[in-house]
Amino acid sequence: MTPRSATPAATTLPARRTRYLTRVAAFACAAVLTLCAPLADAWGPEGHAIVADIAQQHLDPAAAAQVRTLLGVEGLQRLDQISSWADGNRKERPHTGSWHYVDIPLHANSYVPARDCARNNCVIAQISHFAQVLADRSAAPAARLEALKWVVHFVGDVHQPLHAEDDDDKGGNTVQVQFFGRGSNLHAVWDGGVLRHALGLVPGPNYSFDHAAVQAAAMRLDEAISPADRTAWSAIGGLPALYHQTVSWAGESHTLARDVAYAHLDGRNQAGWSQRYQDLAWPVTRTRLQQGGVRLAAVLNELLGG
Ligand code: ADE
């Protein structure tokens, strides 16, 4: 039998007051933990940089020249320098928050635009939108550079499994977990926890990270892509086909979220779970970064090629 606490009538006033204060404190702590847990909204900056670095390696000469010209508008050189811009300006553009993901219900069978992307406020619609601006050679260079920033970022985001699902938990943001001894949440584990652990990366303040270490990791991931995978992942088709491709990439993410990310949460507060989960999640994360990079290059080659 579960031991019961004493009835209120049997307790003294100071004891009741202490219990009340304890409850208030517990509630406040829980609220603070929930509110202050990092509300992760994208691959961390390292993940986006890896996708951008892999893509940079595989631009056609014509696309590379256009990318160089557009980046040059702001004196920049490489795609990884713009890959997290979309996260950096979230406070000034609150309406763009939902552009980073698509909330396909975790147990739904497929993407339903009217349900999952109302008023085009999701990553699938926004990739198509900004791809059109980027491809428009008559648009102002500054507008095309901004479109490039969104496309580079969102092609990464749509490959993050938890950016294509929702289980009434903000894509896993409200699922608290202990990951390698630190309080985190399921979404943050997939945004950055798993890849940082696998690659030995330590994040710095304000989205900063060790560019050299991340670039080296990206090159290792790129070299490990088989020729057959690279060919399969590079098949994009024209602009209209890009929409169907992004739906398909979101579908892959959704399946991985359901079958991997959410399917192995049992025992998540017990010793040993983090390593078991890491061993399942890293191969998936690794492939998604590789696919994101190869597909981003294919998209840019398609939109900016000669
Ligand atoms: N907020 C609500 N759903 C989300 C998702 N799938 N990814 C990131 N943030 C979200």
Ligand code: ZN
């Ligand atoms: Zn994002």
Ligand code: ZN
């Ligand atoms: Zn995220």
